[in-house]
């Protein structure tokens with residue numbers, strides 16, 4: 136297939152392009168910063184500059200390049216500074232998930248592109264009651280933290296709009312596997328504290344596994360919504376000390392909820408204490424996907440690890 140990957144130079148895009156090519160696809164890869172052009176070319180794609188918020192440019196690109204499929208992986212999170220307000224941190228990404236999605240879907244419709252796959256997110260979005268692990272059929276959080284309302288609304292908009300148009304939205308877990316991973320950098324510096332009881336559940340996914348699931352989704356008929364996460368959703372009190380150990384950092388500092396709320400905001404406290412994880416059963420059954428790293432423990436070890444010791448065996 137001739138595939139247009141929007142955001143080919145990003146964390147997931149740069150893992151996805153080589154896997155698409157290995158699977159026989161021809162890839163046109165977009166980037167935003169001029170410095171990323173060489174990266175996209177080195178990955179084996181035809182590089183094209185694109186601002187996905189410029190609807191005319193999006194339309195012209197899709198008309199000119201005539202892809203058979205579009206994969207929307209554009210976010211604006213590189214070097215972003217996390218603030219107390221997740222909505223401020225994610226403002227540009229939220230526009231890419233709403234206006235960018237609209238522009239790409241309109242261009243796809245105009246040019247008769249039938250397949251559309253887009254990046255969504257699984258962790259921290261499901262209703263914070265009931266069991267610790269949620270499926271795609273479970274309710275999303277009806278009352279997200281005040282500082283993350285726009286971010287939740289943008290992801291919901293993407294899910295609804297993409298599936299409404301017959302496409303596939305992939306709710307990825309928290310990405311890891313990149314050498315410059317933001318989370319790992321913070322854990323190494325002990326800037327990622329354990330908050331309250333650390334009962335909030337997270338779902339992770341290695342970037343290579345996320346890319347493999349995306350290749351399979353491209354070959355699958357939509358509409359569809361899939362959690363692309365590993366087999367082991369875990370509470371912060373389990374994963375954070377273990378990740379610290381794996382990357383050779385000192386144990387995380389501890390913060391009470393009230394202080395974490397003051398310093399990091401209500402969104403962070405929710406993630407640490409109340410969030411739910413996601414189930415990958417549907418993606419396994421319907422896409423035929425099997426993660427190479429079913430546990431974040433083995434995945435983080437492979438990506439950042441010290442030698443395995445008896446106590447780090449799972």
Ligand SMILES: NC(=O)c1ccc[n+]([C@@H]2O[C@H](COP(=O)([O-])OP(=O)(O)OC[C@H]3O[C@@H](n4cnc5c(N)ncnc54)[C@H](OP(=O)(O)O)[C@@H]3O)[C@@H](O)[C@H]2O)c1
Pocket residue numbers: 141142143144145146147148165166167168169171185186187188208209210211212213214231256310311313315316317
């Ligand atoms: N995706 C998530 O939900 C998420 C959440 C939390 C943390 N993170 C972390 O954040 C870090 C960076 O993530 P990332 O690679 O997803 O983000 P990114 O580096 O900001 O970029 C993703 C892709 O989107 C492109 N892009 C940016 N603005 C665009 C625009 N206006 N129009 C079209 N394309 C645009 C980028 O191009 P250029 O390379 O040219 O800029 C890049 O190809 C990673 O460590 C990741 O793990 C991601």
